[in-house]
Amino acid sequence: MYRLYCETRHKEQAVTVASSTVYCELFRTEFNLAFHNPSKDRYDFCVSFENLSLDEKNKQMHLYDDHHRNKARVQEKKIKDKEESRTNKKKLSVCFDLQEVLMTPHSNASVLFYKRKLNTFNLSLYDLGSGQAVCNVWHEGIAARGSNEIGSCVFDYLKC
Template sequence: MRKPGKFNHKFNIAFFVPKKDHCQACVTFENSSEEEKKKLEDKHNSHIEEKQLSREEKKTDKERSSSLYQVACFDLQATLPTPNGQVSSFYYRSKLSTYNFTVADLTQKGQGSVNCYLWHEGQGKRGAIEIGTSLLHYLKEKAAVCNNDNLEIVFYSDNCTGQQKNKFIIAAYLYAVANYKIKAINHKYLITGQRPFFNRKERQKGFKIRSHLYAISVCSYNTNLKKTGKPYNVIELSHEDFFDLKHLTEQTTVNFQKNTDGETFKMADASVIRVEKSHLDSFFYKTSFKCPDFKEVKLISGRRSRTPLSTFSGFEMKKVYSNPLPVAKKKYEDLMYLVKTNAIKKCHSYFYTSLSSE
């Protein structure tokens, strides 16, 4: 049998290597002049070191994973335009934005489950509320399956402050450890420029959802998305599913500015966030993967209001949306045009006509 290398060389063909996002910090350094590089050298070396340490940390956690120490990474995929197909008129019309938030278990054999939380702009937005609700759904499911008070969960994600690196997500974690059978949650942020998996997967031609999505449904989404291993678990979310995490945060916490040493805490500087069932009035953080110890932030420190704070344990969550979200008038008109001209199959027409417009 001819070796692949010789075959590729002789016939001038090769396997396609998916592109990946470039780190802005590294590109900035590469594009700088020699004089500028000297000024940026220390900062750049520190950035490279942190990047390497985060990768090693992720590898170590993956090797350590077990039934009581579960590791997962998550990411929000690039917006999926709906409908999306080969019809030429689709290109010239505004389309509905569909969101896919995916949480993938990291296991030694690579056979962990993958949960895809799916919703569209008529049901929710794409911020901390929606991401936090999806994570609570995932955590509740894991706690129920494990059914052990010693369960510890580790998350890896990118550094997006608007979606998963903010006080609302920390409050959601504290709610989870207070109400589910979870001992602790660690959230480790990959260095800016690193993404868990979508920078590669989104460009694979085998990810057929991008070319054949006509309506938001498990049937239309869960077709041939994974060739081997466990199929994806697709969970459709509606406006009724999303929790008001801002209300949760306001009613249970006050301080996110100072740690117990009196130092200023900046969320953007955090590399690791940790919450524990034994410390529901605090969260812990590290600003570098090199740091051996955590620093603590007391959530009730420096409180000014005299109104009693609620506790995370047994807190009654509120729904953030009482009704479906309206779609922009121009977008709604374009979608109705596609329905009336039968560019969208009639079996999917009700999905679009049921949308509300501004």
């Protein structure tokens, strides 16, 4: 956002811009806004392993180590596929994720908070080679969030 602020200020007026420190401080104090890193999904296995007793952790350590070796192997494969899709235009590498369900309407008012809400879904697809992203958004009145819906979104993406 700071970069966009600088670009906009230079285009609109030929004036000097505030430093990133001043920009962030004003953003926090004047507008009461802050940035945060989004949380990542965690595997159930990792979360349950962290909550085990020391004896149970020792018993399942080999499974935990296998899990992390597999994770590293998959990351290496993803990096390789990404590079191949950048150099070979006949190869396509895409990651997709059904993001958190959005409750519509969203409000903290007690009357509205407990009323029936409409679930809205967002399936994001990201082309690792080109860096292009596509979002498919629908609500539960149109379709559910099952394998048929996900498959239809992926199929539509591949058709284009």
